[in-house]
Amino acid sequence: GAGVSQSPRYKVAKRGQDVALRCDPISGHVSLFWYQQALGQGPEFLTYFQNEAQLDKSGLPSDRFFAERPEGSVSTLKIQRTQQEDSAVYLCASSLMDSSYEQYFGPGTRLTVT
Amino acid sequence: GNSVTQMEGPVTLSEEAFLTINCTYTATGYPSLFWYVQYPGEGLQLLLKATKADDKGSNKGFEATYRKETTSFHLEKGSVQVSDSAVYFCALSDSGGGADGLTFGKGTHLIIQP
Numbered sequence: 001g002a003g004v005s006q007s008p009r010y011k012v013a014k015r016g017q018d019v020a021l022r023c024d025p026i027s028g029h030v031s032l033f034w035y036q037q038a039l040g041q042g043p044e045f046l047t048y049f050q051n052e053a054q055l056d057k058s059g060l061p062s063d064r065f066f067a068e069r070p071e072g073s074v075s076t077l078k079i080q081r082t083q084q085e086d087s088a089v090y091l092c093a094s095s096l097m098d099s100s101y102e103q104y105f106g107p108g109t110r111l112t113v114t
Numbered sequence: 115g116n117s118v119t120q121m122e123g124p125v126t127l128s129e130e131a132f133l134t135i136n137c138t139y140t141a142t143g144y145p146s147l148f149w150y151v152q153y154p155g156e157g158l159q160l161l162l163k164a165t166k167a168d169d170k171g172s173n174k175g176f177e178a179t180y181r182k183e184t185t186s187f188h189l190e191k192g193s194v195q196v197s198d199s200a201v202y203f204c205a206l207s208d209s210g211g212g213a214d215g216l217t218f219g220k221g222t223h224l225i226i227q228p
Contacts (some may be wrong), residue, residue: 003157004157033215033216035215040220040221041220041221042118042205042218042219042220042221043158043203043216043218044218045216045217046215047215048214048215054215056215059152059215090225091157091158093158097149102160102163103160103216104158105150105157105158105159106157107157108157
């Protein structure tokens with residue numbers, strides 16, 4: 001079946017612009033995660049949803065970052081007033097709440113802030 | 115807080131060589147441990163996992179054993195192939211992995227030469 005999809009795959013933004021990154025999880029997956037991966041680093045957790053409820057947003061680096069999943073399926077990560085340090089690959093993952101607990105990752109959105 | 119430390123790369127080996135990529139972790143409680151792999155141009159994929167002490171995860175000829183006494187989860191393969199060239203990430207989760215964010219190491223770039 002279809003995996004996790006993300007759009008756009010690449011985004012270039014001028015400093016100060018707002019951006020919106022979309023994640024379509026695997027159908028039926030209850031859990032959804034966002035990660036930020038800087039160049040040469042491992043992914044870092046940003047936030048976690050269970051259905052439409054945002055249960056953990058402890059990893060969001062500032063109040064410029066906002067995530068939503070209003071209907072418990074598609075999620076959007078929004079970054080306001082982008083800064084150069086926001087340049088990274090943003091990964092989305094989804095998971096069933098079953099014993100396997102495997103997170104399935106999307107291909108990521110590469111954000112470059114100029 | 116949780117953290118994962120893995121050996122830095124790149125690691126360059128010849129085909130059929132023995133592989134070890136070291137991974138140690140710091141966590142409260144009893145985390146689940148994972149190895150993820152990222153092949154060139156592809157997204158992160160789960161390679162193997164272990165959910166309790168002394169468990170051995172295995173897949174595609176790779177193995178890793180959850181060692182609580184040394185807080186380690188080293189990845190091994192007896193005979194590597196060129197197709198194993200990728201970036202490998204060690205990760206942990208406080209739950210089974212589907213209900214909270216993963217904590218990743220920085221990744222180890224593995225290069226296998228024919």
